[in-house]
Amino acid sequence: MTTSLRIGIVGLGRLGQRHAQALAFGTRNCTLTAACSPVESERVYATEQLGIAQVYSRYEDLLANPDIDAVVLVTPTSLHADQAIAALQAGKHVFVEKPLALNLPDCERVLAEAAKHPELVAMVGFVRRFDPSYRAAQASIEAGEIGRPFIVRSQTCDQNDPDGFFVKFAPTSGGIFMDCSVHDIDLARWMLGRPKALRAYATGTIALHPGLAEFGDVDNGLAIVDFEGGAKAVFYASRTMAHGHETTTEVIGTAGKLLVGEHAARDRVVRSDAHGVRHAVLKDFYERFETAFAAEMGDFVAACRGERALTLTLDDAMEATRIGLAISRSLASGMPEVI
Ligand code: NAI
The missing domain is CATH 3.30.360.10 (Dihydrodipicolinate Reductase; domain 2)
Structure with a gap:
Protein backbone atom coordinates (compact mmCIF):
# COMPACT_ATOMS: atom_id res chain seq x y z
CA MET A 1 0.00 0.00 0.00
CA THR A 2 1.52 3.30 -1.02
CA THR A 3 -1.21 5.68 0.11
CA SER A 4 -1.65 6.87 3.65
CA LEU A 5 -4.12 4.93 5.85
CA ARG A 6 -7.11 7.20 6.55
CA ILE A 7 -8.20 6.94 10.17
CA GLY A 8 -11.26 8.08 12.09
CA ILE A 9 -10.89 8.36 15.86
CA VAL A 10 -13.89 7.81 18.12
CA GLY A 11 -13.78 9.17 21.66
CA LEU A 12 -11.62 12.16 22.58
CA GLY A 13 -11.48 11.87 26.34
CA ARG A 14 -8.54 11.24 28.65
CA LEU A 15 -6.79 8.71 26.40
CA GLY A 16 -8.51 9.51 23.09
CA GLN A 17 -6.84 12.93 22.87
CA ARG A 18 -3.45 11.30 23.38
CA HIS A 19 -4.05 8.72 20.65
CA ALA A 20 -5.41 11.46 18.38
CA GLN A 21 -2.29 13.61 18.86
CA ALA A 22 -0.05 10.63 18.12
CA LEU A 23 -2.04 9.76 14.99
CA ALA A 24 -2.24 13.37 13.77
CA PHE A 25 1.35 14.35 14.39
CA GLY A 26 3.52 11.35 15.22
CA THR A 27 2.59 8.18 13.30
CA ARG A 28 3.97 7.34 9.86
CA ASN A 29 1.85 6.29 6.87
CA CYS A 30 -1.50 7.47 8.21
CA THR A 31 -3.73 10.53 8.17
CA LEU A 32 -6.20 11.36 10.94
CA THR A 33 -9.09 12.19 8.63
CA ALA A 34 -12.10 12.21 10.94
CA ALA A 35 -13.14 12.30 14.59
CA CYS A 36 -16.30 11.51 16.50
CA SER A 37 -17.49 12.53 19.95
CA PRO A 38 -20.91 13.23 21.43
CA VAL A 39 -19.31 16.03 23.48
CA GLU A 40 -19.19 19.41 21.78
CA SER A 41 -16.00 20.63 23.47
CA GLU A 42 -14.23 17.50 22.21
CA ARG A 43 -15.40 18.15 18.66
CA VAL A 44 -14.12 21.72 18.92
CA TYR A 45 -10.81 20.29 20.15
CA ALA A 46 -10.66 18.03 17.07
CA THR A 47 -11.23 20.93 14.70
CA GLU A 48 -9.07 23.52 16.42
CA GLN A 49 -6.22 21.52 17.93
CA LEU A 50 -5.98 18.64 15.47
CA GLY A 51 -7.10 20.44 12.30
CA ILE A 52 -9.62 17.72 11.42
CA ALA A 53 -12.26 18.81 8.90
CA GLN A 54 -14.66 15.86 9.21
CA VAL A 55 -16.00 15.84 12.75
CA TYR A 56 -19.10 13.88 13.76
CA SER A 57 -21.32 13.68 16.81
CA ARG A 58 -22.75 10.29 15.74
CA TYR A 59 -20.62 7.20 15.23
CA GLU A 60 -22.90 5.91 12.43
CA ASP A 61 -22.14 9.04 10.41
CA LEU A 62 -18.39 8.53 10.73
CA LEU A 63 -18.77 4.91 9.65
CA ALA A 64 -20.78 5.96 6.60
CA ASN A 65 -17.83 8.01 5.35
CA PRO A 66 -16.27 5.99 2.50
CA ASP A 67 -13.01 7.93 2.82
CA ILE A 68 -12.11 6.25 6.12
CA ASP A 69 -10.11 3.00 6.04
CA ALA A 70 -9.73 2.38 9.78
CA VAL A 71 -11.38 3.29 13.06
CA VAL A 72 -9.68 3.81 16.43
CA LEU A 73 -12.13 3.36 19.33
CA VAL A 74 -11.20 5.08 22.59
CA THR A 75 -14.68 5.03 24.04
CA PRO A 76 -16.17 3.72 27.31
CA THR A 77 -15.54 -0.02 27.61
CA SER A 78 -19.24 -0.87 27.66
CA LEU A 79 -19.46 0.37 24.02
CA HIS A 80 -16.41 -1.47 22.63
CA ALA A 81 -18.05 -4.65 21.33
CA ASP A 82 -20.96 -3.05 19.45
CA GLN A 83 -18.76 -0.29 18.03
CA ALA A 84 -16.05 -2.74 16.91
CA ILE A 85 -18.65 -4.95 15.21
CA ALA A 86 -20.21 -1.93 13.46
CA ALA A 87 -16.76 -0.88 12.18
CA LEU A 88 -16.08 -4.35 10.73
CA GLN A 89 -19.54 -4.44 9.15
CA ALA A 90 -18.78 -1.07 7.54
CA GLY A 91 -15.60 -2.56 6.05
CA LYS A 92 -13.15 -0.66 8.28
CA HIS A 93 -10.10 -1.97 10.11
CA VAL A 94 -10.59 -1.47 13.84
CA PHE A 95 -8.40 -0.74 16.83
CA VAL A 96 -10.30 -0.90 20.11
CA GLU A 97 -8.95 0.07 23.50
CA LYS A 98 -8.72 -2.56 26.24
CA PRO A 99 -10.58 -4.44 27.55
CA LEU A 100 -12.33 -5.84 24.47
CA ALA A 101 -15.59 -6.23 26.40
CA LEU A 102 -16.95 -6.76 29.89
CA ASN A 103 -18.61 -10.13 29.19
CA LEU A 104 -17.80 -13.20 27.14
CA PRO A 105 -20.82 -13.17 24.81
CA ASP A 106 -19.77 -9.68 23.67
CA CYS A 107 -16.19 -10.91 23.08
CA GLU A 108 -17.53 -13.88 21.11
CA ARG A 109 -19.67 -11.60 18.95
CA VAL A 110 -16.61 -9.51 18.04
CA LEU A 111 -14.53 -12.61 17.26
CA ALA A 112 -17.33 -14.03 15.10
CA GLU A 113 -17.66 -10.78 13.14
CA ALA A 114 -13.88 -10.50 12.71
CA ALA A 115 -13.81 -14.08 11.36
CA LYS A 116 -16.21 -12.97 8.60
CA HIS A 117 -13.73 -10.25 7.55
CA PRO A 118 -10.27 -11.84 7.40
CA GLU A 119 -9.11 -8.98 5.18
CA LEU A 120 -9.68 -6.48 8.01
CA VAL A 121 -7.42 -5.93 11.01
CA ALA A 122 -9.06 -6.06 14.45
CA MET A 123 -6.72 -5.19 17.30
CA VAL A 124 -7.16 -4.63 21.04
CA GLY A 125 -4.93 -2.08 22.80
CA PHE A 126 -2.80 -4.06 25.22
CA VAL A 127 -0.20 -1.34 25.16
CA ARG A 128 2.39 -3.04 27.35
CA GLU A 290 4.09 7.02 25.91
CA THR A 291 6.67 5.24 23.74
CA ALA A 292 4.60 2.06 23.82
CA PHE A 293 1.41 3.90 22.80
CA ALA A 294 3.28 5.33 19.80
CA ALA A 295 4.65 1.89 18.82
CA GLU A 296 1.19 0.36 19.24
CA MET A 297 -0.37 2.81 16.76
CA GLY A 298 2.59 2.29 14.42
CA ASP A 299 1.97 -1.47 14.45
CA PHE A 300 -1.77 -1.03 13.92
CA VAL A 301 -1.15 1.16 10.87
CA ALA A 302 1.49 -1.26 9.55
CA ALA A 303 -0.89 -4.21 9.99
CA CYS A 304 -3.72 -2.38 8.18
CA ARG A 305 -1.31 -1.61 5.34
CA GLY A 306 -0.41 -5.29 5.14
CA GLU A 307 3.20 -4.66 6.14
CA ARG A 308 3.26 -6.99 9.14
CA ALA A 309 0.98 -9.33 11.04
CA LEU A 310 -0.03 -8.79 14.66
CA THR A 311 1.03 -11.29 17.31
CA LEU A 312 -1.60 -9.97 19.72
CA THR A 313 -4.88 -11.65 18.81
CA LEU A 314 -8.57 -11.21 19.62
CA ASP A 315 -8.38 -14.62 21.33
CA ASP A 316 -5.79 -13.15 23.71
CA ALA A 317 -8.16 -10.27 24.44
CA MET A 318 -11.06 -12.64 25.10
P1 NAI B 1 -13.03 9.01 28.91
O1 NAI B 1 -14.33 8.89 29.62
O2 NAI B 1 -12.08 10.10 29.28
O3 NAI B 1 -13.31 9.14 27.33
C1 NAI B 1 -14.34 8.43 26.67
C2 NAI B 1 -14.65 9.14 25.35
O4 NAI B 1 -15.67 8.43 24.65
C3 NAI B 1 -15.14 10.58 25.52
O5 NAI B 1 -14.51 11.34 24.53
C4 NAI B 1 -16.62 10.49 25.20
O6 NAI B 1 -17.12 11.68 24.69
C5 NAI B 1 -16.61 9.38 24.15
N1 NAI B 1 -17.90 8.73 23.96
C6 NAI B 1 -18.81 8.38 24.90
N2 NAI B 1 -19.88 7.80 24.31
C7 NAI B 1 -19.62 7.79 22.98
C8 NAI B 1 -20.34 7.32 21.85
N3 NAI B 1 -21.56 6.74 21.97
N4 NAI B 1 -19.79 7.47 20.62
C9 NAI B 1 -18.59 8.04 20.49
N5 NAI B 1 -17.85 8.50 21.52
C10 NAI B 1 -18.37 8.37 22.75
O7 NAI B 1 -12.33 7.59 29.05
P2 NAI B 1 -10.79 7.19 28.82
O8 NAI B 1 -10.08 7.20 30.11
O9 NAI B 1 -10.24 7.94 27.69
O10 NAI B 1 -10.95 5.62 28.44
C11 NAI B 1 -11.46 5.23 27.19
C12 NAI B 1 -11.08 3.76 26.95
O11 NAI B 1 -9.66 3.66 26.96
C13 NAI B 1 -11.59 2.79 28.03
O12 NAI B 1 -12.02 1.62 27.39
C14 NAI B 1 -10.37 2.49 28.88
O13 NAI B 1 -10.38 1.17 29.41
C15 NAI B 1 -9.25 2.65 27.86
N6 NAI B 1 -7.98 3.07 28.49
C16 NAI B 1 -6.86 2.34 28.20
C17 NAI B 1 -5.67 2.65 28.80
C18 NAI B 1 -4.44 1.86 28.47
O14 NAI B 1 -3.50 1.85 29.26
N7 NAI B 1 -4.40 1.19 27.34
C19 NAI B 1 -5.55 3.76 29.75
C20 NAI B 1 -6.77 4.52 29.91
C21 NAI B 1 -7.94 4.15 29.31
Whole structure:
Protein backbone atom coordinates (compact mmCIF):
# COMPACT_ATOMS: atom_id res chain seq x y z
CA MET A 1 0.00 0.00 0.00
CA THR A 2 1.52 3.30 -1.02
CA THR A 3 -1.21 5.68 0.11
CA SER A 4 -1.65 6.87 3.65
CA LEU A 5 -4.12 4.93 5.85
CA ARG A 6 -7.11 7.20 6.55
CA ILE A 7 -8.20 6.94 10.17
CA GLY A 8 -11.26 8.08 12.09
CA ILE A 9 -10.89 8.36 15.86
CA VAL A 10 -13.89 7.81 18.12
CA GLY A 11 -13.78 9.17 21.66
CA LEU A 12 -11.62 12.16 22.58
CA GLY A 13 -11.48 11.87 26.34
CA ARG A 14 -8.54 11.24 28.65
CA LEU A 15 -6.79 8.71 26.40
CA GLY A 16 -8.51 9.51 23.09
CA GLN A 17 -6.84 12.93 22.87
CA ARG A 18 -3.45 11.30 23.38
CA HIS A 19 -4.05 8.72 20.65
CA ALA A 20 -5.41 11.46 18.38
CA GLN A 21 -2.29 13.61 18.86
CA ALA A 22 -0.05 10.63 18.12
CA LEU A 23 -2.04 9.76 14.99
CA ALA A 24 -2.24 13.37 13.77
CA PHE A 25 1.35 14.35 14.39
CA GLY A 26 3.52 11.35 15.22
CA THR A 27 2.59 8.18 13.30
CA ARG A 28 3.97 7.34 9.86
CA ASN A 29 1.85 6.29 6.87
CA CYS A 30 -1.50 7.47 8.21
CA THR A 31 -3.73 10.53 8.17
CA LEU A 32 -6.20 11.36 10.94
CA THR A 33 -9.09 12.19 8.63
CA ALA A 34 -12.10 12.21 10.94
CA ALA A 35 -13.14 12.30 14.59
CA CYS A 36 -16.30 11.51 16.50
CA SER A 37 -17.49 12.53 19.95
CA PRO A 38 -20.91 13.23 21.43
CA VAL A 39 -19.31 16.03 23.48
CA GLU A 40 -19.19 19.41 21.78
CA SER A 41 -16.00 20.63 23.47
CA GLU A 42 -14.23 17.50 22.21
CA ARG A 43 -15.40 18.15 18.66
CA VAL A 44 -14.12 21.72 18.92
CA TYR A 45 -10.81 20.29 20.15
CA ALA A 46 -10.66 18.03 17.07
CA THR A 47 -11.23 20.93 14.70
CA GLU A 48 -9.07 23.52 16.42
CA GLN A 49 -6.22 21.52 17.93
CA LEU A 50 -5.98 18.64 15.47
CA GLY A 51 -7.10 20.44 12.30
CA ILE A 52 -9.62 17.72 11.42
CA ALA A 53 -12.26 18.81 8.90
CA GLN A 54 -14.66 15.86 9.21
CA VAL A 55 -16.00 15.84 12.75
CA TYR A 56 -19.10 13.88 13.76
CA SER A 57 -21.32 13.68 16.81
CA ARG A 58 -22.75 10.29 15.74
CA TYR A 59 -20.62 7.20 15.23
CA GLU A 60 -22.90 5.91 12.43
CA ASP A 61 -22.14 9.04 10.41
CA LEU A 62 -18.39 8.53 10.73
CA LEU A 63 -18.77 4.91 9.65
CA ALA A 64 -20.78 5.96 6.60
CA ASN A 65 -17.83 8.01 5.35
CA PRO A 66 -16.27 5.99 2.50
CA ASP A 67 -13.01 7.93 2.82
CA ILE A 68 -12.11 6.25 6.12
CA ASP A 69 -10.11 3.00 6.04
CA ALA A 70 -9.73 2.38 9.78
CA VAL A 71 -11.38 3.29 13.06
CA VAL A 72 -9.68 3.81 16.43
CA LEU A 73 -12.13 3.36 19.33
CA VAL A 74 -11.20 5.08 22.59
CA THR A 75 -14.68 5.03 24.04
CA PRO A 76 -16.17 3.72 27.31
CA THR A 77 -15.54 -0.02 27.61
CA SER A 78 -19.24 -0.87 27.66
CA LEU A 79 -19.46 0.37 24.02
CA HIS A 80 -16.41 -1.47 22.63
CA ALA A 81 -18.05 -4.65 21.33
CA ASP A 82 -20.96 -3.05 19.45
CA GLN A 83 -18.76 -0.29 18.03
CA ALA A 84 -16.05 -2.74 16.91
CA ILE A 85 -18.65 -4.95 15.21
CA ALA A 86 -20.21 -1.93 13.46
CA ALA A 87 -16.76 -0.88 12.18
CA LEU A 88 -16.08 -4.35 10.73
CA GLN A 89 -19.54 -4.44 9.15
CA ALA A 90 -18.78 -1.07 7.54
CA GLY A 91 -15.60 -2.56 6.05
CA LYS A 92 -13.15 -0.66 8.28
CA HIS A 93 -10.10 -1.97 10.11
CA VAL A 94 -10.59 -1.47 13.84
CA PHE A 95 -8.40 -0.74 16.83
CA VAL A 96 -10.30 -0.90 20.11
CA GLU A 97 -8.95 0.07 23.50
CA LYS A 98 -8.72 -2.56 26.24
CA PRO A 99 -10.58 -4.44 27.55
CA LEU A 100 -12.33 -5.84 24.47
CA ALA A 101 -15.59 -6.23 26.40
CA LEU A 102 -16.95 -6.76 29.89
CA ASN A 103 -18.61 -10.13 29.19
CA LEU A 104 -17.80 -13.20 27.14
CA PRO A 105 -20.82 -13.17 24.81
CA ASP A 106 -19.77 -9.68 23.67
CA CYS A 107 -16.19 -10.91 23.08
CA GLU A 108 -17.53 -13.88 21.11
CA ARG A 109 -19.67 -11.60 18.95
CA VAL A 110 -16.61 -9.51 18.04
CA LEU A 111 -14.53 -12.61 17.26
CA ALA A 112 -17.33 -14.03 15.10
CA GLU A 113 -17.66 -10.78 13.14
CA ALA A 114 -13.88 -10.50 12.71
CA ALA A 115 -13.81 -14.08 11.36
CA LYS A 116 -16.21 -12.97 8.60
CA HIS A 117 -13.73 -10.25 7.55
CA PRO A 118 -10.27 -11.84 7.40
CA GLU A 119 -9.11 -8.98 5.18
CA LEU A 120 -9.68 -6.48 8.01
CA VAL A 121 -7.42 -5.93 11.01
CA ALA A 122 -9.06 -6.06 14.45
CA MET A 123 -6.72 -5.19 17.30
CA VAL A 124 -7.16 -4.63 21.04
CA GLY A 125 -4.93 -2.08 22.80
CA PHE A 126 -2.80 -4.06 25.22
CA VAL A 127 -0.20 -1.34 25.16
CA ARG A 128 2.39 -3.04 27.35
CA ARG A 129 3.11 -5.54 24.59
CA PHE A 130 4.61 -2.60 22.70
CA ASP A 131 6.77 -1.32 25.56
CA PRO A 132 10.49 -1.82 24.85
CA SER A 133 11.20 -3.20 28.35
CA TYR A 134 8.34 -5.70 28.30
CA ARG A 135 9.34 -6.73 24.78
CA ALA A 136 12.92 -7.31 25.92
CA ALA A 137 11.68 -9.36 28.88
CA GLN A 138 9.42 -11.51 26.72
CA ALA A 139 12.20 -12.05 24.15
CA SER A 140 14.52 -13.11 26.96
CA ILE A 141 11.97 -15.65 28.19
CA GLU A 142 11.38 -16.95 24.69
CA ALA A 143 15.16 -17.40 24.30
CA GLY A 144 15.11 -19.58 27.41
CA GLU A 145 17.27 -17.21 29.47
CA ILE A 146 15.36 -17.69 32.74
CA GLY A 147 14.53 -21.35 32.16
CA ARG A 148 10.87 -22.24 32.51
CA PRO A 149 8.85 -19.24 33.76
CA PHE A 150 6.37 -20.34 36.41
CA ILE A 151 5.40 -17.29 38.49
CA VAL A 152 4.41 -13.80 37.38
CA ARG A 153 3.88 -11.05 39.95
CA SER A 154 2.48 -7.96 38.30
CA GLN A 155 1.01 -4.74 39.58
CA THR A 156 -0.66 -1.66 38.17
CA CYS A 157 -0.67 1.13 40.72
CA ASP A 158 -1.95 4.63 40.00
CA GLN A 159 -1.31 7.74 41.99
CA ASN A 160 -4.28 8.69 44.12
CA ASP A 161 -6.59 11.12 42.35
CA PRO A 162 -8.28 13.08 45.15
CA ASP A 163 -11.07 14.07 42.71
CA GLY A 164 -11.85 10.37 42.17
CA PHE A 165 -12.26 10.49 38.36
CA PHE A 166 -12.36 6.70 38.35
CA VAL A 167 -15.32 6.64 40.76
CA LYS A 168 -17.38 8.30 37.99
CA PHE A 169 -15.79 5.87 35.55
CA ALA A 170 -16.65 2.81 37.72
CA PRO A 171 -20.09 2.08 36.20
CA THR A 172 -18.58 1.52 32.73
CA SER A 173 -15.02 0.36 33.55
CA GLY A 174 -15.88 -3.13 34.82
CA GLY A 175 -14.11 -2.52 38.14
CA ILE A 176 -10.45 -2.36 39.13
CA PHE A 177 -9.50 -5.82 37.85
CA MET A 178 -11.13 -5.43 34.42
CA ASP A 179 -9.85 -1.87 34.10
CA CYS A 180 -6.29 -2.09 35.51
CA SER A 181 -5.29 -5.73 36.10
CA VAL A 182 -6.46 -6.75 32.64
CA HIS A 183 -3.09 -5.43 31.41
CA ASP A 184 -1.24 -7.60 33.96
CA ILE A 185 -3.42 -10.59 33.04
CA ASP A 186 -2.49 -10.24 29.39
CA LEU A 187 1.18 -9.84 30.30
CA ALA A 188 1.11 -12.93 32.51
CA ARG A 189 -0.34 -15.06 29.69
CA TRP A 190 2.23 -13.63 27.27
CA MET A 191 5.18 -14.22 29.59
CA LEU A 192 4.00 -17.73 30.59
CA GLY A 193 3.37 -18.88 27.01
CA ARG A 194 -0.44 -18.67 27.02
CA PRO A 195 -1.28 -21.50 29.46
CA LYS A 196 -4.94 -22.28 30.17
CA ALA A 197 -6.20 -20.46 33.27
CA LEU A 198 -7.99 -22.66 35.82
CA ARG A 199 -8.98 -20.78 39.00
CA ALA A 200 -8.99 -17.27 40.43
CA TYR A 201 -8.90 -16.03 44.02
CA ALA A 202 -9.35 -12.35 44.82
CA THR A 203 -9.83 -9.90 47.63
CA GLY A 204 -9.70 -6.15 47.97
CA THR A 205 -10.27 -3.13 50.15
CA ILE A 206 -11.42 0.46 49.94
CA ALA A 207 -8.67 2.60 51.40
CA LEU A 208 -9.69 6.09 50.27
CA HIS A 209 -12.73 6.12 47.97
CA PRO A 210 -15.94 4.93 49.69
CA GLY A 211 -17.98 5.94 46.61
CA LEU A 212 -16.77 2.72 44.95
CA ALA A 213 -18.76 0.53 47.36
CA GLU A 214 -22.08 1.02 45.55
CA PHE A 215 -20.51 -0.45 42.39
CA GLY A 216 -19.01 -3.42 44.26
CA ASP A 217 -15.59 -2.04 43.40
CA VAL A 218 -12.45 -1.47 45.51
CA ASP A 219 -9.51 0.92 45.23
CA ASN A 220 -6.94 -1.77 46.08
CA GLY A 221 -7.32 -5.32 44.79
CA LEU A 222 -5.28 -8.52 45.02
CA ALA A 223 -5.70 -11.69 42.98
CA ILE A 224 -4.06 -15.03 42.34
CA VAL A 225 -4.61 -17.11 39.20
CA ASP A 226 -3.73 -20.81 38.83
CA PHE A 227 -2.76 -22.02 35.36
CA GLU A 228 -2.65 -25.50 33.91
CA GLY A 229 0.82 -27.01 34.39
CA GLY A 230 1.39 -25.34 37.75
CA ALA A 231 2.21 -21.74 36.77
CA LYS A 232 0.76 -18.98 38.98
CA ALA A 233 0.16 -15.26 38.60
CA VAL A 234 -0.26 -12.75 41.41
CA PHE A 235 -1.84 -9.39 40.61
CA TYR A 236 -2.07 -6.18 42.60
CA ALA A 237 -3.96 -3.10 41.46
CA SER A 238 -4.19 0.19 43.33
CA ARG A 239 -5.78 3.58 42.69
CA THR A 240 -4.32 5.16 45.81
CA MET A 241 -0.52 5.36 45.62
CA ALA A 242 0.77 8.50 47.32
CA HIS A 243 3.91 8.87 45.19
CA GLY A 244 2.94 8.30 41.52
CA HIS A 245 2.29 5.61 38.93
CA GLU A 246 4.11 2.32 39.40
CA THR A 247 3.66 -0.58 37.01
CA THR A 248 6.01 -3.41 37.93
CA THR A 249 6.22 -7.00 36.73
CA GLU A 250 8.42 -9.82 38.00
CA VAL A 251 8.73 -13.11 36.12
CA ILE A 252 10.32 -15.96 38.03
CA GLY A 253 11.78 -18.90 36.15
CA THR A 254 13.70 -22.06 36.95
CA ALA A 255 17.01 -20.46 35.93
CA GLY A 256 16.55 -16.79 36.77
CA LYS A 257 14.06 -13.95 37.10
CA LEU A 258 13.24 -10.69 35.36
CA LEU A 259 12.00 -7.46 36.89
CA VAL A 260 10.41 -4.76 34.74
CA GLY A 261 9.60 -1.23 35.86
CA GLU A 262 10.85 -1.32 39.46
CA HIS A 263 10.76 2.03 41.31
CA ALA A 264 9.03 3.94 38.49
CA ALA A 265 11.79 6.50 38.01
CA ARG A 266 10.69 9.44 35.87
CA ASP A 267 14.19 10.13 34.57
CA ARG A 268 17.78 9.16 35.27
CA VAL A 269 18.44 11.90 37.82
CA VAL A 270 19.08 10.92 41.44
CA ARG A 271 19.15 13.83 43.91
CA SER A 272 21.21 13.57 47.07
CA ASP A 273 20.86 16.28 49.68
CA ALA A 274 20.05 16.89 53.34
CA HIS A 275 16.66 15.11 52.85
CA GLY A 276 18.19 11.91 51.52
CA VAL A 277 18.78 10.24 48.15
CA ARG A 278 15.80 10.18 45.77
CA HIS A 279 14.48 10.37 42.23
CA ALA A 280 11.31 11.83 40.70
CA VAL A 281 8.49 9.37 39.99
CA LEU A 282 6.28 8.82 36.94
CA LYS A 283 3.01 10.67 37.36
CA ASP A 284 0.64 8.51 35.32
CA PHE A 285 0.28 5.57 32.94
CA TYR A 286 0.70 7.76 29.90
CA GLU A 287 4.05 9.09 31.03
CA ARG A 288 5.17 5.50 31.65
CA PHE A 289 3.90 4.10 28.35
CA GLU A 290 4.09 7.02 25.91
CA THR A 291 6.67 5.24 23.74
CA ALA A 292 4.60 2.06 23.82
CA PHE A 293 1.41 3.90 22.80
CA ALA A 294 3.28 5.33 19.80
CA ALA A 295 4.65 1.89 18.82
CA GLU A 296 1.19 0.36 19.24
CA MET A 297 -0.37 2.81 16.76
CA GLY A 298 2.59 2.29 14.42
CA ASP A 299 1.97 -1.47 14.45
CA PHE A 300 -1.77 -1.03 13.92
CA VAL A 301 -1.15 1.16 10.87
CA ALA A 302 1.49 -1.26 9.55
CA ALA A 303 -0.89 -4.21 9.99
CA CYS A 304 -3.72 -2.38 8.18
CA ARG A 305 -1.31 -1.61 5.34
CA GLY A 306 -0.41 -5.29 5.14
CA GLU A 307 3.20 -4.66 6.14
CA ARG A 308 3.26 -6.99 9.14
CA ALA A 309 0.98 -9.33 11.04
CA LEU A 310 -0.03 -8.79 14.66
CA THR A 311 1.03 -11.29 17.31
CA LEU A 312 -1.60 -9.97 19.72
CA THR A 313 -4.88 -11.65 18.81
CA LEU A 314 -8.57 -11.21 19.62
CA ASP A 315 -8.38 -14.62 21.33
CA ASP A 316 -5.79 -13.15 23.71
CA ALA A 317 -8.16 -10.27 24.44
CA MET A 318 -11.06 -12.64 25.10
CA GLU A 319 -8.93 -14.74 27.47
CA ALA A 320 -7.93 -11.60 29.37
CA THR A 321 -11.62 -10.77 29.78
CA ARG A 322 -12.42 -14.36 30.82
CA ILE A 323 -9.75 -14.28 33.56
CA GLY A 324 -10.63 -10.74 34.64
CA LEU A 325 -14.28 -11.73 35.03
CA ALA A 326 -13.42 -14.75 37.19
CA ILE A 327 -11.23 -12.55 39.39
CA SER A 328 -14.06 -10.01 39.69
CA ARG A 329 -16.50 -12.80 40.61
CA SER A 330 -14.09 -13.99 43.30
CA LEU A 331 -13.86 -10.47 44.72
CA ALA A 332 -17.66 -10.43 45.00
CA SER A 333 -18.12 -13.98 46.32
CA GLY A 334 -15.06 -14.20 48.56
CA MET A 335 -14.56 -17.72 47.13
CA PRO A 336 -12.22 -19.25 44.55
CA GLU A 337 -13.85 -19.11 41.13
CA VAL A 338 -13.41 -21.52 38.24
CA ILE A 339 -12.26 -19.70 35.10
P1 NAI B 1 -13.03 9.01 28.91
O1 NAI B 1 -14.33 8.89 29.62
O2 NAI B 1 -12.08 10.10 29.28
O3 NAI B 1 -13.31 9.14 27.33
C1 NAI B 1 -14.34 8.43 26.67
C2 NAI B 1 -14.65 9.14 25.35
O4 NAI B 1 -15.67 8.43 24.65
C3 NAI B 1 -15.14 10.58 25.52
O5 NAI B 1 -14.51 11.34 24.53
C4 NAI B 1 -16.62 10.49 25.20
O6 NAI B 1 -17.12 11.68 24.69
C5 NAI B 1 -16.61 9.38 24.15
N1 NAI B 1 -17.90 8.73 23.96
C6 NAI B 1 -18.81 8.38 24.90
N2 NAI B 1 -19.88 7.80 24.31
C7 NAI B 1 -19.62 7.79 22.98
C8 NAI B 1 -20.34 7.32 21.85
N3 NAI B 1 -21.56 6.74 21.97
N4 NAI B 1 -19.79 7.47 20.62
C9 NAI B 1 -18.59 8.04 20.49
N5 NAI B 1 -17.85 8.50 21.52
C10 NAI B 1 -18.37 8.37 22.75
O7 NAI B 1 -12.33 7.59 29.05
P2 NAI B 1 -10.79 7.19 28.82
O8 NAI B 1 -10.08 7.20 30.11
O9 NAI B 1 -10.24 7.94 27.69
O10 NAI B 1 -10.95 5.62 28.44
C11 NAI B 1 -11.46 5.23 27.19
C12 NAI B 1 -11.08 3.76 26.95
O11 NAI B 1 -9.66 3.66 26.96
C13 NAI B 1 -11.59 2.79 28.03
O12 NAI B 1 -12.02 1.62 27.39
C14 NAI B 1 -10.37 2.49 28.88
O13 NAI B 1 -10.38 1.17 29.41
C15 NAI B 1 -9.25 2.65 27.86
N6 NAI B 1 -7.98 3.07 28.49
C16 NAI B 1 -6.86 2.34 28.20
C17 NAI B 1 -5.67 2.65 28.80
C18 NAI B 1 -4.44 1.86 28.47
O14 NAI B 1 -3.50 1.85 29.26
N7 NAI B 1 -4.40 1.19 27.34
C19 NAI B 1 -5.55 3.76 29.75
C20 NAI B 1 -6.77 4.52 29.91
C21 NAI B 1 -7.94 4.15 29.31
